[in-house]
Structure formats: structure tokens, C-alpha cells
Amino acid sequence: MTNNKKTKVVMQNTISLDGSFINFETSQEVMGLHYQIVGSFGKVLYLFGSNTAKVAIEMFGGLTPETKDDFMRPQKSEDLSYWVVVDSEAVLKGKLHFYRRSEYCRDIIVLVSESTDKSYLDYLKEREYDFLVAGKKQVDLKKSFDVLSDRYKTSTVLVDSGRGLTNAMLNQGLVNEISLLVLPVIVGGKSENLFSNIAKQVKLTELKERTFPGGYIHLHYKIDK
Ligand SMILES: NC(=O)c1ccc[n+]([C@@H]2O[C@H](COP(=O)([O-])OP(=O)(O)OC[C@H]3O[C@@H](n4cnc5c(N)ncnc54)[C@H](OP(=O)(O)O)[C@@H]3O)[C@@H](O)[C@H]2O)c1
Incomplete structure (x- = not known):
């Protein structure tokens, strides 16, 4: 997708000054800035x-039981973004209504693989969740993005995830831009480096840098191909 189609893939993360993607305080201010940057991509x-x-x-309030409405595809504003989750292991079976209900989510789309438990596919079908089967064991991300970009006519995929998914995408050359909100905090001993599973050096060109009150810095890079 990244080479022969017009869809751009952007990775957005918030990290500490020492590169940790977890184990720092996620205050309202930090969340606000993170989602302000996500929103800036339209x-x-x-x-x-x-x-x-x-x-x-x-983190955002926990699960409540499903109701009848959760079984139907919601009718929401076309201006909202579709949310896409990679889930070959059926981790979200019984939980997806949490996302379907979000006022910011048009609906949730699930990426699964040929190894995904059939009962999860039944769960998805019964509730009219859109899903895509790609890949043998784990999800074939490139193939999925190609299909999604055609099906949803999107110009941008924005990945807002932890090290697992972002590093897999970077290692497969599927990311075009990296957008980082850097917090004025050092996590130290409990630091978990966002990029520690990257297989080989990734060269970057800066697109934009912006500081926010409170010592927050937004860095936006393009990945050199
Ligand atoms: N600081 C930030 O900006 C930020 C943003 C988001 C999340 N987080 C934090 O990150 C933590 C979670 O991070 P995580 O790394 O454990 O989880 P993650 O990013 O959700 O990674 C796991 C996912 O990656 C997929 N995956 C991994 N390798 C793959 C491959 N080679 N091909 C296809 N799919 C692959 C897995 O798919 P399968 O299940 O199908 O195997 C699974 O869906 C949480 O604590 C969260 O709060 C931080």
C-alpha cells in the first residue's frame, strides 16, 4: 500500500523523554494533546x-454488558473515522461493543487471519461487524491495508498502538510517517522503549516540530524509503 497506492500510513505515539511508551502518568492534559494530534490528521x-x-x-471505564442495539451496525456521521483492530487471537470477543458505542468511532472493523477461532467469526457476523481475513497465522497487514484502502477509500491510516503492532508495521516497511508527542518526563528503570523491536535502522526526515506549553514537544517525521 505504501508504495503503489496513495494511502499514507502515520504512526502516532506519546513517549517519555527516554523513549518509553508506557509507565508514565497519562494525565488529562497528556491525553488531550495526544488526541489533538490524532485529530489533526482528519x-x-x-x-x-x-x-x-x-x-x-x-483505562476508559471498563466493560458493561451488551444490549440489543450492540448487535446492529450503527448509523453515525460519515465524518467520523472507522476504527480498525488487529485481532487474530480473538482477544476482543465479547468486548467490541465498547468501541462500537464510542461517539468518536463510526464503527469498528476487525482484521483476523485463517487461524482465527471460528467462534469469533460467528460472534462478528451475528453483530454485523465488518471483518477481513488475511494471513495464515498472524494478520497479513499489507494485504489488509490494500483491501481496506480500496473498500473505505481512505487517504490515511493512523496507527495508535503499542510496540507490538507499530514495530511489526515498521519492520515490514508499512509506515510512511512517525508523529511523536514527547513528554517532559524520564521514566528511568521502568522504561519500555517504543522502538526496541525494530530490526534495522530507520532513517527519518523531519516534517514538523512544535512545542506546547508545559514542555511538551510534537515531532513529526517522514520515513526515508
Ligand atoms: N504511548 C502511546 O502512544 C501508546 C499508544 C497506544 C498504546 N499504548 C500502550 O501500549 C500497550 C500495548 O502495547 P502492546 O505492544 O502490548 O500491544 P499492541 O500494540 O496492541 O500489539 C499487539 C497487536 O499487534 C499485532 N501484531 C504484532 N505483531 C504482528 C505481526 N507481525 N503481524 C500482524 N500483527 C501483529 C497483534 O496481532 P494478533 O493479536 O493478531 O497477534 C496484536 O493485535 C498498552 O499498555 C497501551 O496502553 C501506548
Whole structure:
């Protein structure tokens, strides 16, 4: 997708000064800035991994039981972004209504593989979730993005996920731009480096840099191909 189609893939993360993507305080101010930057990319396919999705459910209030309405495809504004989750392991079985209900999410699309448990596919079909099967064990990300960009006529995929999904995408050459909000904090011993699973050096060209009050810095790079 990144080479022969017009869809751009942007990775957006918030990190500490020492590069950690977790184990810092996520205050309202930090969340506000993170989502302000996400919003600055406009209408996108908003992508994340299953572990990020699972953690976020707890972070943003926890799960409540499904109701009848959760079984139907919602009718929402066309201006909203579709959200896409990678989930070959069916981690989100029984949980997807949390996302379908979000006022910011047009609906959630699920990427699965040929190894995904059939009961998860039944769960998705019964609730009219759009899903795509690509890849044998894990999801074939490139193939999925090609299909999604055609199906949803999108110009930008924005991945807002942890190290697992972002590093897999970087290693497969599927990311065009990296957007980082750098916090004025050092995590130190509990730091988990966002880029520690990257297989080989990635060269970057700066597109934009902006400082926010409070010592926050937004860095935006293009990946040199
Ligand atoms: N600081 C930030 O900006 C930021 C942003 C988002 C999340 N987070 C934090 O990050 C943490 C979660 O990070 P994580 O790394 O554990 O989870 P993650 O990014 O959700 O990564 C796991 C996902 O990556 C997929 N994946 C991994 N390798 C793949 C490959 N080779 N091909 C296809 N799919 C692949 C997995 O798919 P399968 O399940 O199909 O195997 C799974 O969906 C949470 O604590 C969350 O709060 C931080």
C-alpha cells in the first residue's frame, strides 16, 4: 500500500523523554494533546492492536454488558473515522461493543487471519461487524491495508498502538510517517522503549516540530524509503 497506492500510513505515539511508551502518568492534559494530534490528521482509518484495545477498555471505564442495539451496525456521521483492530487471537470477543458505542468511532472493523477461532467469526457476523481475513497465522497487514484502502477509500491510516503492532508495521516497511508527542518526563528503570523491536535502522526526515506549553514537544517525521 505504501508504495503503489496513495494511502499514507502515520504512526502516532506519546513517549517519555527516554523513549518509553508506557509507565508514565497519562494525565488529562497528556491525553488531550495526544488526541489533538490524532485529530489533526482528519478523517483516517484509526488502527490499533488487540492488546492496546484491551488495556484501553479498562483505562476508559471498563466493560458493561451488551444490549440489543450492540448487535446492529450503527448509523453515525460519515465524518467520523472507522476504527480498525488487529485481532487474530480473538482477544476482543465479547468486548467490541465498547468501541462500537464510542461517539468518536463510526464503527469498528476487525482484521483476523485463517487461524482465527471460528467462534469469533460467528460472534462478528451475528453483530454485523465488518471483518477481513488475511494471513495464515498472524494478520497479513499489507494485504489488509490494500483491501481496506480500496473498500473505505481512505487517504490515511493512523496507527495508535503499542510496540507490538507499530514495530511489526515498521519492520515490514508499512509506515510512511512517525508523529511523536514527547513528554517532559524520564521514566528511568521502568522504561519500555517504543522502538526496541525494530530490526534495522530507520532513517527519518523531519516534517514538523512544535512545542506546547508545559514542555511538551510534537515531532513529526517522514520515513526515508
Ligand atoms: N504511548 C502511546 O502512544 C501508546 C499508544 C497506544 C498504546 N499504548 C500502550 O501500549 C500497550 C500495548 O502495547 P502492546 O505492544 O502490548 O500491544 P499492541 O500494540 O496492541 O500489539 C499487539 C497487536 O499487534 C499485532 N501484531 C504484532 N505483531 C504482528 C505481526 N507481525 N503481524 C500482524 N500483527 C501483529 C497483534 O496481532 P494478533 O493479536 O493478531 O497477534 C496484536 O493485535 C498498552 O499498555 C497501551 O496502553 C501506548
